[in-house]
Amino acid sequence: MWGEFRPEFAAQIPGAERDPRFWASGISLVAHPRSPHVPPAHMNTRHIQTARAWFGGGADLNPIVPDEADTRAFHARLEQACAPFDPDYYPRFKAWADEYFYLPHRGEHRGVGGIFYDYLEDDLERDFAFTREVGEAFLDVYPRLVARHMDRAWTDAERAYQLERRGRYVEFNLLYDRGTQFGLKTGGNPDAILMSLPPLVAWP
Numbered sequence: 001m002w003g004e005f006r007p008e009f010a011a012q013i014p015g016a017e018r019d020p021r022f023w024a025s026g027i028s029l030v031a032h033p034r035s036p037h038v039p040p041a042h043m044n045t046r047h048i049q050t051a052r053a054w055f056g057g058g059a060d061l062n063p064i065v066p067d068e069a070d071t072r073a074f075h076a077r078l079e080q081a082c083a084p085f086d087p088d089y090y091p092r093f094k095a096w097a098d099e100y101f102y103l104p105h106r107g108e109h110r111g112v113g114g115i116f117y118d119y120l121e122d123d124l125e126r127d128f129a130f131t132r133e134v135g136e137a138f139l140d141v142y143p144r145l146v147a148r149h150m151d152r153a154w155t156d157a158e159r160a161y162q163l164e165r166r167g168r169y170v171e172f173n174l175l176y177d178r179g180t181q182f183g184l185k186t187g188g189n190p191d192a193i194l195m196s197l198p199p200l201v202a203w204p
Contacts, residue, residue, distance in 0.1 A: 001023075001024050001025075001186065001188065002021075002022060002023040002024070003021070003022065003186060003187065004020040004021050004022070005020045005021075005022060005050075005185075005186065006020075006185065007020070009185045009186075013048075013050060014050065014052050014054070014119065015050030015051035015052035015053075016050045016051070018050075018051040019050060019051045021050070022048065022049065022050050022186075023048070023049040024046065024047070024048045024049070024182075024186075025046065025047050026044060026045060026046030026047065026057075027043075027044065027045050027046075027135065028042075028043075028044045028179065028196065029041075029042070029043045029044070029138070030042050030195070030196040031142070031146075032166065032169075032198040032199065033146070033150075035149065035150060035152065035154060036064045036065070036154045036158040036159055036161065036162035037064075037065075037149040037150075037152045037154060037158075038145070038146050038149045038150055039061050039062060039063035039064070039067070039070055039111075039145055039149075040061075040062040040063070040064070040111075040166075040169065040198070041059070041060070041061050041062065041138075041142050041145075042059065042060050042062065042196070043057075043058070043059040043134075043135065043138040043142075044056075044057050044058060044059075044179060045057035045131045045132075045134060045135050046179075047128070047131075052121060053121060053124060054118070054119045054120055054121035054127070055120045055121070055124070055127040055128060055130070055131045056117055056118035056119065056120065056131075057116075057117060057118075057131050057134055057135075058093065058096075058097060058114060058115045058116035058117055058134065059074075059078060059114045059115060059134060059137070059138045060097055060101055060110070060111055060112075060113055060114035060115075060116070061074045061111050061112050061113070061114055061145075062110055062111030062112070062169060063111060063112060064158075064161065064162045064165045065161075066112050067149075069148075070145050070148070071112045073141060073144070073145065074112070074114065074141055074142075074145065075094070075113070075114070077137045077138075077140060077141035078090065078094075078114055078115050078134070078137055078141075080137065081130075081133045081134055081136070081137035082115070082130075084133075085126070085129075085130045085133075089115075089117075089130075090115065092117075093115035093116055093117045094113060094114070094115055096115070096116045096117060097113045097114050097115050097116035098113050100116045101113060101114075101116070101172065103168060103171055103172055103175075103176070105171075105175075106168065106171070108168070110168055110169060110172045115134070160202065163200055163201055163202035164202050164203065164204055166198040166200070166201045166202075167201050167202065167203050169197070169198060170197055170198065170201055173194075173196055173197060174197075177196075179193075179196075180193060180194070180196070
């Protein structure tokens with residue numbers, strides 16, 4: 001997408017304070033499986049150009065009931081993706097995800113984390129290669145987690161709890177998510193922007 005930032009939003013975007021025009025491209029993948037045992041997940045990669053240009057992205061896992069083996073496998077694969085580029089990337093971007101995917105009004109994290117990064121602009125060719133590797137890592141590990149749990153039966157009580165936990169995802173995306181705000185404030189298609197929300201949710 002491309003266009004011009006509104007003045008009140010341009011001040012928040014690097015480079016837009018000098019020139020409100022922008023160009024942006026990205027991939028956003030969100031999975032809200034029907035089974036309460038298959039963990040929901042999110043992966044986003046993006047490139048934005050204003051008077052500056054940078055890459056950002058990340059991936060995080062949002063299980064209804066955390067599974068230690070899933071959490072270890074997910075984080076290990078992301079750490080493996082980060083390692084060839086910078087040994088500091090994984091601990092730094094994991095900490096960023098822990099801080100970002102947090103609901104202060106609930107005092108809890110949205111899920112079990114992952115990595116989150118933004119404003120990689122020192123070497124765009126290398127930064128693109130890293131961003132691509134993040135996507136490849138997600139495509140490697142997440143289907144394995146789905147396959148691990150997809151044939152398990154679930155109860156009505158587990159389904160009800162799943163719908164309640166999905167509410168945390170909705171609260172984060174509508175209140176805090178930068179991508180949602182970016183899309184809505186740049187005149188994007190609301191239906192496309194809000195596709196990240198689960199189809200069915202319940203609050204106690």
